[in-house]
Amino acid sequence: MIVTNQLVAPLYADRLARALSPRHASVRTVTLPDGEEHKHWQTLNLIFDGLLESGCDRKTVLYALGGGVVGDMTGFAAACYMRGVPFVQVPTTLLAQVDSSVGGKTAINHSLGKNMIGAFYQPQLVVCDLDTLATLPDREMSAGLAEVIKYGPIADLEFLGWIEDHIDALRARDPQALAHAVRRSCEIKAWVVGQDERETGLRVILNFGHTFGHAIEAGLGYGQWLHGEAVGCGMVMALHLSHRLGLVDAAFVDRCVALIRRAGLPTMGPALGADRYLELMRVDKKAEAGEIRFVVIGPPGQAQLRPAPDALVREVIADCCR
Amino acid sequence: MIVTNQLVAPLYADRLARALSPRHASVRTVTLPDGEEHKHWQTLNLIFDGLLESGCDRKTVLYALGGGVVGDMTGFAAACYMRGVPFVQVPTTLLAQVDSSVGGKTAINHSLGKNMIGAFYQPQLVVCDLDTLATLPDREMSAGLAEVIKYGPIADLEFLGWIEDHIDALRARDPQALAHAVRRSCEIKAWVVGQDERETGLRVILNFGHTFGHAIEAGLGYGQWLHGEAVGCGMVMALHLSHRLGLVDAAFVDRCVALIRRAGLPTMGPALGADRYLELMRVDKKAEAGEIRFVVIGPPGQAQLRPAPDALVREVIADCCR
Structure with a gap:
């Protein structure tokens, strides 16, 4: 079938x-x-x-x-x-x-x-x-690039550099560039899932950008933004949060945000209001006993799961949404 | 929750x-x-x-x-x-x-x-x-006894004899009789499932009576007969089929049917018509490439999965339904 x-x-x-x-x-x-x-x-x-x-x-x-x-x-x-x-x-x-x-x-x-x-x-x-x-529309190509870019900050800074060098080729669907991006992405994902299929630990890093991203999708109504667009913007927000938690410097945030922008993805979230963002993120599958837990970067090339004070999250939302 | x-x-x-x-x-x-x-x-x-x-x-x-x-x-x-x-x-x-x-x-x-x-x-x-x-209604007690009785013909003739000796005590909810029936039933089920959790082989014997039984439930509309009632009557039909396949003698069929009747269960199926029975059984999960496979008894105390000629199944339906 x-x-x-x-x-x-x-x-x-x-x-x-x-x-x-x-x-x-x-x-x-x-x-x-x-x-x-x-x-x-x-x-x-x-x-x-x-x-x-x-x-x-x-x-x-x-x-x-x-x-x-x-x-x-x-x-x-x-x-x-x-x-x-x-x-x-x-x-x-x-x-x-x-x-x-x-x-x-x-x-x-x-x-x-x-x-x-x-x-x-x-x-x-x-x-x-x-x-x-x-046959894939340009908007969907950009959405897919969000998940390719994701693997850089969480696991492979060399791959992050390669994507920066090839982002225009990828958007132009150069076959050799696509082949490398798909292969390396699957390798990293398989390496992570092979260690933690049921997401009891390591696998959660693959959700980088997804907590904010899911809130965007749910807040606007599913189907308004593509999943990858929401993840792209969600990564921007998670990077700002990582910086406010003292885990990465501003230059690394700027570097990643610039790449997300060059991929054709939104870097400013919709103005749902901080209360609504927090409400939506509290039903995230990673939440425990009502405490939201975020995948943040730190140091660059590694990710970790941790809660963050609501006040800090509100600052990120104020900075990144309009 | x-x-x-x-x-x-x-x-x-x-x-x-x-x-x-x-x-x-x-x-x-x-x-x-x-x-x-x-x-x-x-x-x-x-x-x-x-x-x-x-x-x-x-x-x-x-x-x-x-x-x-x-x-x-x-x-x-x-x-x-x-x-x-x-x-x-x-x-x-x-x-x-x-x-x-x-x-x-x-x-x-x-x-x-x-x-x-x-x-x-x-x-x-x-x-x-x-x-x-x-607090369980009598009708539900009988329905439960169908699944207790099931373990006898498929796996344990000694238990079948014990049930025959204690069927009245069980219907009267004698605590000691119930304790033994529940314990032995769970033991047999755990023994079977422990060997074949995903029903790739042995576990299928637990479906004795269920192929005909599911057809009765679906044919009448779910909720008309209790599941255990349909299984009780389905076992009668599967026993008749076993006999027609030459796997058990008529005396064993009569013995089991008498026990099913003493448990307060129906032993005649509803007259859905043989075509409708066959149609309903072809979507059974045990069917393969449209061929219905039945759990039949033979020799007594053991069960096996096998297809049966439509003509034989029609004879069973004619005998057992009105």
Whole structure:
């Protein structure tokens, strides 16, 4: 069963079906509506409807053809259908290729929080075809670059430097630059997840920028900003917080913010108000007993999880949002 | 978070909350509507609503207080909430104490099939308080006895003999008889699940009576017959099928059917028509490529999974349904 969306289906669904037909007795396609705002139970149920109407059994393989939303929903459907069937990720966006398709995090959103309902469930295989990035809108390329840039400050300053040198080539979709960015991103992610699949420790560093980012997405309503755009801006806020906590100097913050800007990403957050930001971040999965915990940088090239005084967070919001 | 239903809440929710209060910073209760017909996504979402509205985090423990429906839904909610939080089973029905609370199968129903959406997710602990059976309606006691009886033909003929000797004591809720029945049932189930948690082999024998039983439940609409009633009648049909396949003699079938009848369970299925039975059984989770596979007995005390010719299944339906 190929699960895809209305945007990707006309581009690649037939080609994937042809490639799979020698391997399976029958290949069917379920096409979901496109966009983060559809990443909820009703859309997930379209996958279950398709599986049950086609008489799919425990040996059925689900193929997620699309971006992070398709991957997250297909993976969660695979985790739950008959209590678990195999699935394969075929990511067609840069963001999914460098981040969401690797590591087995699957989920849907709840009206009270993003990715609140899901499972850790590993794909059998992740197939990144760089040619599919040719049809990706510029805005989605930038969103994907947010997650590529992320790996620099949290884990690899050499890679951060390489991205600075190649950011224009990446935005212009130079195949060699893309190949290196996707490969190195997957290497770092696999290295982290291999040590801590269930996010009991190290894995949490991959959420750099995501606590502020999720608040932006939830505060504006899912689908207004792309996930990667919110993460880009969230990294700016988390960098400012790291600086206010005395963990990195202003020059490092400026350097990273400049790169995020050159990637075509927003660096100022929406003016939701500090109270609303704090309220939204208190339901973050990393929060414990109502205390928000942030992934901050310090020293550069390493990340850590820690709480921060509300007053400091309010200053960051005042500086970074308008 | 205690998850219970409208029937059980007034009986035991306060008592459990008092018992838990020394162990947790705060104890809350979510009360679901009662009955198999509510075992679907909308009801599951009431648990997520309650968890998110109370700001519950990854350290929150879910306590399932009730029967199999509450246990299956609470376990699945625990498996999915923030990709997994701990949970404890506190079963208050005989069926849940001897079967559904042990082994980590959790699920909700889909309109096209029972337990189609779920997870294998083990509770931290199962607490069987026999005193809670005092408030259980007779019909539910009988339904629970179906799953007790099940362990005899599939695994333990000595236990089958013991049940025959104590069936009246069990129906009269004799505490010593109940204690032995619950203990031995859990032992057999734990022995099976310990060897095959994910049901890739041996565990499937626990589904004896369930293929026909699920068809009865789905065909009549969930909630008409109790699950245990459908399983009781499903065992009668599976025994007849075993006999027609030449695996057990007629005397063994008669012996088991007599015990099922003495337990207060139906031994004749509803007249859904053979076509409808076959259609419903083809979406069973044990089916492969549209071929229904049945758990049959043979020799007595052992079970096996095998397909059966449609013609033979039609004869069984003709014999056992009116």
